[in-house]
Amino acid sequence: MYNFLKSVAKNIIPQKALVNNEEKFRRFLIPFYKGKNHECNVCGTKLKNFAQLNNGDLICPICGSISRARRLYQLLTEEFFKPGIAVLDFSPFRILYKKWKKKNDIQYFATDFGNDFIADYRYDITNIDCKDETFDLIICYHILEHIIDDRKAMSELIRVLKKDGKVLIQTPFKEGEIYEDYSIVTDEERLKHFGQEDHVRIYSVEGLENRLREAGFQVEVRTFEGDKYCGFAQNEKVLVCMK
Structure with a gap:
Protein backbone atom coordinates (compact mmCIF):
# COMPACT_ATOMS: atom_id res chain seq x y z
CA MET A 1 0.00 0.00 0.00
CA TYR A 2 2.76 2.44 0.93
CA ASN A 3 4.56 2.20 -2.42
CA PHE A 4 1.26 2.56 -4.30
CA LEU A 5 0.25 5.68 -2.35
CA LYS A 6 3.75 7.14 -2.77
CA SER A 7 3.56 6.62 -6.52
CA VAL A 8 0.13 8.23 -6.73
CA ALA A 9 1.26 11.23 -4.64
CA LYS A 10 4.34 11.76 -6.84
CA ASN A 11 2.19 11.73 -9.96
CA ILE A 12 -0.38 14.30 -8.79
CA ILE A 13 1.49 16.54 -6.33
CA PRO A 14 4.51 18.71 -7.31
CA GLN A 15 7.78 17.59 -5.73
CA LYS A 16 8.31 20.88 -3.88
CA ALA A 17 4.85 20.70 -2.35
CA LEU A 18 5.45 17.10 -1.30
CA VAL A 19 8.68 17.99 0.48
CA ASN A 20 7.31 21.13 2.13
CA ASN A 21 4.18 19.37 3.38
CA GLU A 22 5.58 15.89 3.97
CA GLU A 23 4.60 15.71 7.65
CA LYS A 24 1.00 16.70 6.88
CA PHE A 25 0.65 14.10 4.13
CA ARG A 26 2.15 11.36 6.29
CA ARG A 27 -0.41 11.96 9.05
CA PHE A 28 -3.03 10.39 6.79
CA LEU A 29 -1.13 7.09 7.10
CA ILE A 30 -1.32 6.91 10.89
CA PRO A 31 -4.66 4.98 11.06
CA PHE A 32 -3.28 2.33 8.66
CA TYR A 33 0.00 1.69 10.46
CA LYS A 34 -0.37 2.56 14.13
CA GLY A 35 -0.10 -0.45 16.44
CA LYS A 36 2.09 -2.10 19.08
CA ASN A 37 4.40 -4.47 17.20
CA HIS A 38 7.16 -1.98 16.33
CA GLU A 39 8.39 1.48 17.23
CA CYS A 40 10.20 4.14 15.23
CA ASN A 41 12.89 5.60 17.47
CA VAL A 42 13.03 8.79 15.38
CA CYS A 43 9.41 9.95 15.66
CA GLY A 44 8.42 7.74 18.59
CA THR A 45 5.37 6.27 16.82
CA LYS A 46 4.36 2.73 17.75
CA LEU A 47 3.49 0.83 14.61
CA LYS A 48 1.60 -2.25 13.51
CA ASN A 49 4.38 -2.68 10.98
CA PHE A 50 6.94 -0.71 9.03
CA ALA A 51 6.28 -0.20 5.32
CA GLN A 52 8.57 -2.11 2.98
CA LEU A 53 10.14 -0.25 0.08
CA ASN A 54 10.73 -1.79 -3.33
CA ASN A 55 14.40 -2.38 -2.41
CA GLY A 56 13.36 -4.32 0.71
CA ASP A 57 14.29 -1.64 3.22
CA LEU A 58 11.87 -0.78 6.02
CA ILE A 59 10.59 2.78 6.21
CA CYS A 60 8.59 4.44 8.95
CA PRO A 61 5.45 5.59 7.11
CA ILE A 62 4.85 8.33 9.66
CA CYS A 63 8.19 10.18 9.55
CA GLY A 64 9.88 8.68 6.48
CA SER A 65 12.97 7.35 8.27
CA ILE A 66 14.62 4.35 6.60
CA SER A 67 16.53 1.75 8.59
CA ARG A 68 19.97 3.36 8.35
CA ALA A 69 18.53 6.75 9.36
CA ARG A 70 17.03 5.19 12.50
CA ARG A 71 20.35 3.53 13.35
CA LEU A 72 22.22 6.79 12.78
CA TYR A 73 19.73 8.63 14.98
CA GLN A 74 20.38 6.14 17.77
CA LEU A 75 24.15 6.44 17.41
CA LEU A 76 24.11 10.22 17.41
CA THR A 77 21.73 10.67 20.32
CA GLU A 78 23.26 7.97 22.52
CA GLU A 79 26.95 8.49 21.82
CA PHE A 80 28.18 11.16 19.45
Missing part, protein backbone atom coordinates in the same frame (compact mmCIF):
# COMPACT_ATOMS: atom_id res chain seq x y z
CA PHE A 81 26.15 14.32 20.05
CA LYS A 82 27.63 16.40 22.85
CA PRO A 83 26.64 19.96 23.85
CA GLY A 84 28.57 22.62 21.94
CA ILE A 85 29.94 20.45 19.13
CA ALA A 86 30.11 21.56 15.49
CA VAL A 87 28.55 18.97 13.15
CA LEU A 88 28.94 18.71 9.38
CA ASP A 89 26.28 16.52 7.76
CA PHE A 90 26.54 15.60 4.06
CA SER A 91 23.20 15.14 2.22
CA PRO A 92 21.20 14.72 5.42
CA PHE A 93 18.07 12.63 5.86
CA ARG A 94 15.13 15.07 5.81
CA ILE A 95 13.62 13.96 9.10
CA LEU A 96 17.00 14.16 10.87
CA TYR A 97 17.79 17.55 9.33
CA LYS A 98 14.54 18.90 10.76
CA LYS A 99 15.34 17.51 14.20
CA TRP A 100 18.94 18.72 14.32
CA LYS A 101 18.04 22.23 13.11
CA LYS A 102 15.88 22.61 16.23
CA LYS A 103 18.72 21.73 18.59
CA ASN A 104 20.19 24.77 20.29
CA ASP A 105 23.12 23.00 21.92
CA ILE A 106 25.00 22.05 18.72
CA GLN A 107 26.24 23.92 15.65
CA TYR A 108 24.69 22.04 12.75
CA PHE A 109 25.98 22.48 9.18
CA ALA A 110 23.92 20.56 6.62
CA THR A 111 25.38 20.45 3.12
CA ASP A 112 24.44 19.00 -0.26
CA PHE A 113 26.42 19.75 -3.41
CA GLY A 114 23.35 19.23 -5.60
CA ASN A 115 19.72 20.01 -4.94
CA ASP A 116 18.45 16.57 -3.97
CA PHE A 117 18.52 17.09 -0.19
CA ILE A 118 17.46 19.86 2.18
CA ALA A 119 20.65 21.67 3.17
CA ASP A 120 21.99 25.10 4.09
CA TYR A 121 25.37 24.82 2.34
CA ARG A 122 26.70 23.55 -0.99
CA TYR A 123 30.15 22.28 -0.03
CA ASP A 124 32.13 20.26 -2.55
CA ILE A 125 33.47 17.34 -0.49
CA THR A 126 36.70 17.40 -2.53
CA ASN A 127 37.22 21.10 -1.74
CA ILE A 128 35.35 21.98 1.46
CA ASP A 129 35.12 25.73 1.92
CA CYS A 130 35.96 25.68 5.64
CA LYS A 131 39.05 26.30 7.74
CA ASP A 132 41.22 23.48 9.04
CA GLU A 133 39.90 21.72 12.16
CA THR A 134 36.40 23.24 12.04
CA PHE A 135 34.21 20.26 12.97
CA ASP A 136 33.96 17.90 15.93
CA LEU A 137 31.77 15.42 14.07
CA ILE A 138 31.22 14.73 10.37
CA ILE A 139 28.42 12.52 9.03
CA CYS A 140 29.30 11.07 5.63
CA TYR A 141 26.59 8.51 4.86
CA HIS A 142 26.33 7.12 1.32
CA ILE A 143 28.46 9.88 -0.18
CA LEU A 144 31.88 8.51 -1.12
CA GLU A 145 30.52 6.00 -3.63
CA HIS A 146 29.37 9.03 -5.68
CA ILE A 147 32.78 10.74 -5.69
CA ILE A 148 35.32 9.96 -8.42
CA ASP A 149 38.27 11.43 -6.50
CA ASP A 150 37.40 9.83 -3.18
CA ARG A 151 40.97 10.11 -1.91
CA LYS A 152 40.78 13.89 -2.25
CA ALA A 153 37.46 13.82 -0.39
CA MET A 154 39.03 11.83 2.43
CA SER A 155 41.93 14.29 2.67
CA GLU A 156 39.41 17.13 2.95
CA LEU A 157 37.44 15.33 5.66
CA ILE A 158 40.55 14.85 7.78
CA ARG A 159 41.62 18.47 7.15
CA VAL A 160 38.39 20.05 8.44
CA LEU A 161 38.07 17.58 11.34
CA LYS A 162 39.23 18.75 14.74
CA LYS A 163 41.81 16.81 16.69
CA ASP A 164 39.96 14.01 18.53
CA GLY A 165 36.97 14.57 16.23
CA LYS A 166 35.13 11.72 14.52
CA VAL A 167 33.73 10.97 11.07
CA LEU A 168 30.91 8.44 10.66
CA ILE A 169 31.07 6.81 7.23
CA GLN A 170 28.79 4.32 5.54
CA THR A 171 28.45 3.19 1.92
CA PRO A 172 27.00 0.14 0.16
CA PHE A 173 29.44 -2.77 0.54
CA LYS A 174 30.43 -5.91 -1.33
CA GLU A 175 32.73 -8.81 -0.56
CA GLY A 176 36.28 -8.89 -1.91
CA GLU A 177 38.01 -5.87 -3.41
CA ILE A 178 36.78 -2.37 -4.21
CA TYR A 179 35.20 -2.39 -7.67
CA GLU A 180 35.70 0.77 -9.69
CA ASP A 181 36.13 1.42 -13.40
CA TYR A 182 36.28 5.04 -14.56
CA SER A 183 35.59 4.08 -18.16
CA ILE A 184 32.02 3.36 -17.04
CA VAL A 185 30.31 6.73 -17.41
CA THR A 186 26.71 6.30 -18.57
CA ASP A 187 23.79 6.03 -16.19
CA GLU A 188 22.80 2.69 -17.66
CA GLU A 189 26.25 1.17 -17.26
CA ARG A 190 26.72 2.57 -13.76
CA LEU A 191 23.38 1.09 -12.72
CA LYS A 192 24.44 -2.26 -14.14
CA HIS A 193 27.92 -2.30 -12.57
CA PHE A 194 27.55 -0.28 -9.37
CA GLY A 195 23.86 -0.61 -8.51
CA GLN A 196 22.85 3.02 -9.01
CA GLU A 197 23.05 5.50 -11.87
CA ASP A 198 25.17 8.02 -9.96
CA HIS A 199 27.56 5.60 -8.23
CA VAL A 200 31.15 5.29 -9.45
CA ARG A 201 32.31 2.30 -7.35
CA ILE A 202 31.32 -0.35 -4.84
CA TYR A 203 33.52 -0.53 -1.76
CA SER A 204 34.38 -3.55 0.28
CA VAL A 205 34.60 -2.88 4.01
CA GLU A 206 38.30 -3.76 4.07
CA GLY A 207 39.00 -1.74 0.95
CA LEU A 208 37.32 1.39 2.31
CA GLU A 209 39.02 0.94 5.68
CA ASN A 210 42.43 0.68 4.02
CA ARG A 211 41.81 3.73 1.83
CA LEU A 212 40.77 5.77 4.87
CA ARG A 213 43.86 4.65 6.78
CA GLU A 214 46.02 5.72 3.84
CA ALA A 215 44.41 9.16 4.14
CA GLY A 216 45.58 9.36 7.76
CA PHE A 217 42.52 8.19 9.70
CA GLN A 218 42.35 5.72 12.52
CA VAL A 219 39.38 3.49 11.68
CA GLU A 220 37.05 1.38 13.78
CA VAL A 221 34.63 -0.86 11.88
CA ARG A 222 31.43 -1.40 13.83
CA THR A 223 28.93 -4.14 12.99
CA PHE A 224 25.41 -3.94 14.39
CA GLU A 225 22.81 -6.60 14.97
CA GLY A 226 19.34 -6.33 13.53
CA ASP A 227 16.32 -5.35 15.60
CA LYS A 228 12.86 -6.18 14.25
CA TYR A 229 11.09 -4.00 16.81
CA CYS A 230 12.94 -0.87 15.70
CA GLY A 231 13.36 -1.95 12.09
CA PHE A 232 17.17 -2.02 12.17
CA ALA A 233 19.01 -3.97 9.47
CA GLN A 234 21.10 -7.04 10.31
CA ASN A 235 24.91 -6.76 10.15
CA GLU A 236 24.88 -3.05 9.35
CA LYS A 237 28.39 -1.60 9.11
CA VAL A 238 29.51 1.88 10.16
CA LEU A 239 33.11 3.07 10.00
CA VAL A 240 34.05 5.40 12.84
CA CYS A 241 37.11 7.41 11.79
CA MET A 242 39.32 9.44 14.08
CA LYS A 243 42.09 11.93 13.38
Whole structure:
Protein backbone atom coordinates (compact mmCIF):
# COMPACT_ATOMS: atom_id res chain seq x y z
CA MET A 1 0.00 0.00 0.00
CA TYR A 2 2.76 2.44 0.93
CA ASN A 3 4.56 2.20 -2.42
CA PHE A 4 1.26 2.56 -4.30
CA LEU A 5 0.25 5.68 -2.35
CA LYS A 6 3.75 7.14 -2.77
CA SER A 7 3.56 6.62 -6.52
CA VAL A 8 0.13 8.23 -6.73
CA ALA A 9 1.26 11.23 -4.64
CA LYS A 10 4.34 11.76 -6.84
CA ASN A 11 2.19 11.73 -9.96
CA ILE A 12 -0.38 14.30 -8.79
CA ILE A 13 1.49 16.54 -6.33
CA PRO A 14 4.51 18.71 -7.31
CA GLN A 15 7.78 17.59 -5.73
CA LYS A 16 8.31 20.88 -3.88
CA ALA A 17 4.85 20.70 -2.35
CA LEU A 18 5.45 17.10 -1.30
CA VAL A 19 8.68 17.99 0.48
CA ASN A 20 7.31 21.13 2.13
CA ASN A 21 4.18 19.37 3.38
CA GLU A 22 5.58 15.89 3.97
CA GLU A 23 4.60 15.71 7.65
CA LYS A 24 1.00 16.70 6.88
CA PHE A 25 0.65 14.10 4.13
CA ARG A 26 2.15 11.36 6.29
CA ARG A 27 -0.41 11.96 9.05
CA PHE A 28 -3.03 10.39 6.79
CA LEU A 29 -1.13 7.09 7.10
CA ILE A 30 -1.32 6.91 10.89
CA PRO A 31 -4.66 4.98 11.06
CA PHE A 32 -3.28 2.33 8.66
CA TYR A 33 0.00 1.69 10.46
CA LYS A 34 -0.37 2.56 14.13
CA GLY A 35 -0.10 -0.45 16.44
CA LYS A 36 2.09 -2.10 19.08
CA ASN A 37 4.40 -4.47 17.20
CA HIS A 38 7.16 -1.98 16.33
CA GLU A 39 8.39 1.48 17.23
CA CYS A 40 10.20 4.14 15.23
CA ASN A 41 12.89 5.60 17.47
CA VAL A 42 13.03 8.79 15.38
CA CYS A 43 9.41 9.95 15.66
CA GLY A 44 8.42 7.74 18.59
CA THR A 45 5.37 6.27 16.82
CA LYS A 46 4.36 2.73 17.75
CA LEU A 47 3.49 0.83 14.61
CA LYS A 48 1.60 -2.25 13.51
CA ASN A 49 4.38 -2.68 10.98
CA PHE A 50 6.94 -0.71 9.03
CA ALA A 51 6.28 -0.20 5.32
CA GLN A 52 8.57 -2.11 2.98
CA LEU A 53 10.14 -0.25 0.08
CA ASN A 54 10.73 -1.79 -3.33
CA ASN A 55 14.40 -2.38 -2.41
CA GLY A 56 13.36 -4.32 0.71
CA ASP A 57 14.29 -1.64 3.22
CA LEU A 58 11.87 -0.78 6.02
CA ILE A 59 10.59 2.78 6.21
CA CYS A 60 8.59 4.44 8.95
CA PRO A 61 5.45 5.59 7.11
CA ILE A 62 4.85 8.33 9.66
CA CYS A 63 8.19 10.18 9.55
CA GLY A 64 9.88 8.68 6.48
CA SER A 65 12.97 7.35 8.27
CA ILE A 66 14.62 4.35 6.60
CA SER A 67 16.53 1.75 8.59
CA ARG A 68 19.97 3.36 8.35
CA ALA A 69 18.53 6.75 9.36
CA ARG A 70 17.03 5.19 12.50
CA ARG A 71 20.35 3.53 13.35
CA LEU A 72 22.22 6.79 12.78
CA TYR A 73 19.73 8.63 14.98
CA GLN A 74 20.38 6.14 17.77
CA LEU A 75 24.15 6.44 17.41
CA LEU A 76 24.11 10.22 17.41
CA THR A 77 21.73 10.67 20.32
CA GLU A 78 23.26 7.97 22.52
CA GLU A 79 26.95 8.49 21.82
CA PHE A 80 28.18 11.16 19.45
CA PHE A 81 26.15 14.32 20.05
CA LYS A 82 27.63 16.40 22.85
CA PRO A 83 26.64 19.96 23.85
CA GLY A 84 28.57 22.62 21.94
CA ILE A 85 29.94 20.45 19.13
CA ALA A 86 30.11 21.56 15.49
CA VAL A 87 28.55 18.97 13.15
CA LEU A 88 28.94 18.71 9.38
CA ASP A 89 26.28 16.52 7.76
CA PHE A 90 26.54 15.60 4.06
CA SER A 91 23.20 15.14 2.22
CA PRO A 92 21.20 14.72 5.42
CA PHE A 93 18.07 12.63 5.86
CA ARG A 94 15.13 15.07 5.81
CA ILE A 95 13.62 13.96 9.10
CA LEU A 96 17.00 14.16 10.87
CA TYR A 97 17.79 17.55 9.33
CA LYS A 98 14.54 18.90 10.76
CA LYS A 99 15.34 17.51 14.20
CA TRP A 100 18.94 18.72 14.32
CA LYS A 101 18.04 22.23 13.11
CA LYS A 102 15.88 22.61 16.23
CA LYS A 103 18.72 21.73 18.59
CA ASN A 104 20.19 24.77 20.29
CA ASP A 105 23.12 23.00 21.92
CA ILE A 106 25.00 22.05 18.72
CA GLN A 107 26.24 23.92 15.65
CA TYR A 108 24.69 22.04 12.75
CA PHE A 109 25.98 22.48 9.18
CA ALA A 110 23.92 20.56 6.62
CA THR A 111 25.38 20.45 3.12
CA ASP A 112 24.44 19.00 -0.26
CA PHE A 113 26.42 19.75 -3.41
CA GLY A 114 23.35 19.23 -5.60
CA ASN A 115 19.72 20.01 -4.94
CA ASP A 116 18.45 16.57 -3.97
CA PHE A 117 18.52 17.09 -0.19
CA ILE A 118 17.46 19.86 2.18
CA ALA A 119 20.65 21.67 3.17
CA ASP A 120 21.99 25.10 4.09
CA TYR A 121 25.37 24.82 2.34
CA ARG A 122 26.70 23.55 -0.99
CA TYR A 123 30.15 22.28 -0.03
CA ASP A 124 32.13 20.26 -2.55
CA ILE A 125 33.47 17.34 -0.49
CA THR A 126 36.70 17.40 -2.53
CA ASN A 127 37.22 21.10 -1.74
CA ILE A 128 35.35 21.98 1.46
CA ASP A 129 35.12 25.73 1.92
CA CYS A 130 35.96 25.68 5.64
CA LYS A 131 39.05 26.30 7.74
CA ASP A 132 41.22 23.48 9.04
CA GLU A 133 39.90 21.72 12.16
CA THR A 134 36.40 23.24 12.04
CA PHE A 135 34.21 20.26 12.97
CA ASP A 136 33.96 17.90 15.93
CA LEU A 137 31.77 15.42 14.07
CA ILE A 138 31.22 14.73 10.37
CA ILE A 139 28.42 12.52 9.03
CA CYS A 140 29.30 11.07 5.63
CA TYR A 141 26.59 8.51 4.86
CA HIS A 142 26.33 7.12 1.32
CA ILE A 143 28.46 9.88 -0.18
CA LEU A 144 31.88 8.51 -1.12
CA GLU A 145 30.52 6.00 -3.63
CA HIS A 146 29.37 9.03 -5.68
CA ILE A 147 32.78 10.74 -5.69
CA ILE A 148 35.32 9.96 -8.42
CA ASP A 149 38.27 11.43 -6.50
CA ASP A 150 37.40 9.83 -3.18
CA ARG A 151 40.97 10.11 -1.91
CA LYS A 152 40.78 13.89 -2.25
CA ALA A 153 37.46 13.82 -0.39
CA MET A 154 39.03 11.83 2.43
CA SER A 155 41.93 14.29 2.67
CA GLU A 156 39.41 17.13 2.95
CA LEU A 157 37.44 15.33 5.66
CA ILE A 158 40.55 14.85 7.78
CA ARG A 159 41.62 18.47 7.15
CA VAL A 160 38.39 20.05 8.44
CA LEU A 161 38.07 17.58 11.34
CA LYS A 162 39.23 18.75 14.74
CA LYS A 163 41.81 16.81 16.69
CA ASP A 164 39.96 14.01 18.53
CA GLY A 165 36.97 14.57 16.23
CA LYS A 166 35.13 11.72 14.52
CA VAL A 167 33.73 10.97 11.07
CA LEU A 168 30.91 8.44 10.66
CA ILE A 169 31.07 6.81 7.23
CA GLN A 170 28.79 4.32 5.54
CA THR A 171 28.45 3.19 1.92
CA PRO A 172 27.00 0.14 0.16
CA PHE A 173 29.44 -2.77 0.54
CA LYS A 174 30.43 -5.91 -1.33
CA GLU A 175 32.73 -8.81 -0.56
CA GLY A 176 36.28 -8.89 -1.91
CA GLU A 177 38.01 -5.87 -3.41
CA ILE A 178 36.78 -2.37 -4.21
CA TYR A 179 35.20 -2.39 -7.67
CA GLU A 180 35.70 0.77 -9.69
CA ASP A 181 36.13 1.42 -13.40
CA TYR A 182 36.28 5.04 -14.56
CA SER A 183 35.59 4.08 -18.16
CA ILE A 184 32.02 3.36 -17.04
CA VAL A 185 30.31 6.73 -17.41
CA THR A 186 26.71 6.30 -18.57
CA ASP A 187 23.79 6.03 -16.19
CA GLU A 188 22.80 2.69 -17.66
CA GLU A 189 26.25 1.17 -17.26
CA ARG A 190 26.72 2.57 -13.76
CA LEU A 191 23.38 1.09 -12.72
CA LYS A 192 24.44 -2.26 -14.14
CA HIS A 193 27.92 -2.30 -12.57
CA PHE A 194 27.55 -0.28 -9.37
CA GLY A 195 23.86 -0.61 -8.51
CA GLN A 196 22.85 3.02 -9.01
CA GLU A 197 23.05 5.50 -11.87
CA ASP A 198 25.17 8.02 -9.96
CA HIS A 199 27.56 5.60 -8.23
CA VAL A 200 31.15 5.29 -9.45
CA ARG A 201 32.31 2.30 -7.35
CA ILE A 202 31.32 -0.35 -4.84
CA TYR A 203 33.52 -0.53 -1.76
CA SER A 204 34.38 -3.55 0.28
CA VAL A 205 34.60 -2.88 4.01
CA GLU A 206 38.30 -3.76 4.07
CA GLY A 207 39.00 -1.74 0.95
CA LEU A 208 37.32 1.39 2.31
CA GLU A 209 39.02 0.94 5.68
CA ASN A 210 42.43 0.68 4.02
CA ARG A 211 41.81 3.73 1.83
CA LEU A 212 40.77 5.77 4.87
CA ARG A 213 43.86 4.65 6.78
CA GLU A 214 46.02 5.72 3.84
CA ALA A 215 44.41 9.16 4.14
CA GLY A 216 45.58 9.36 7.76
CA PHE A 217 42.52 8.19 9.70
CA GLN A 218 42.35 5.72 12.52
CA VAL A 219 39.38 3.49 11.68
CA GLU A 220 37.05 1.38 13.78
CA VAL A 221 34.63 -0.86 11.88
CA ARG A 222 31.43 -1.40 13.83
CA THR A 223 28.93 -4.14 12.99
CA PHE A 224 25.41 -3.94 14.39
CA GLU A 225 22.81 -6.60 14.97
CA GLY A 226 19.34 -6.33 13.53
CA ASP A 227 16.32 -5.35 15.60
CA LYS A 228 12.86 -6.18 14.25
CA TYR A 229 11.09 -4.00 16.81
CA CYS A 230 12.94 -0.87 15.70
CA GLY A 231 13.36 -1.95 12.09
CA PHE A 232 17.17 -2.02 12.17
CA ALA A 233 19.01 -3.97 9.47
CA GLN A 234 21.10 -7.04 10.31
CA ASN A 235 24.91 -6.76 10.15
CA GLU A 236 24.88 -3.05 9.35
CA LYS A 237 28.39 -1.60 9.11
CA VAL A 238 29.51 1.88 10.16
CA LEU A 239 33.11 3.07 10.00
CA VAL A 240 34.05 5.40 12.84
CA CYS A 241 37.11 7.41 11.79
CA MET A 242 39.32 9.44 14.08
CA LYS A 243 42.09 11.93 13.38
